[in-house]
Amino acid sequence: MPDIPFDTLIILLLVLASLLGRIFQKKREGQDTPSPEP
DSSP states (O other): OOOOOHHHHHHHHHHHHHHHHHHHHHHHHHHSOOOOOO
């Protein structure tokens, strides 16, 4: 494992999480009718 600063690791995890969230939302919207949520 290369020496990665902890801050960079957290930022990468946050970016990955947001990307995965968007992908899952798109898949869900494509399958079912999206329920209106605030």
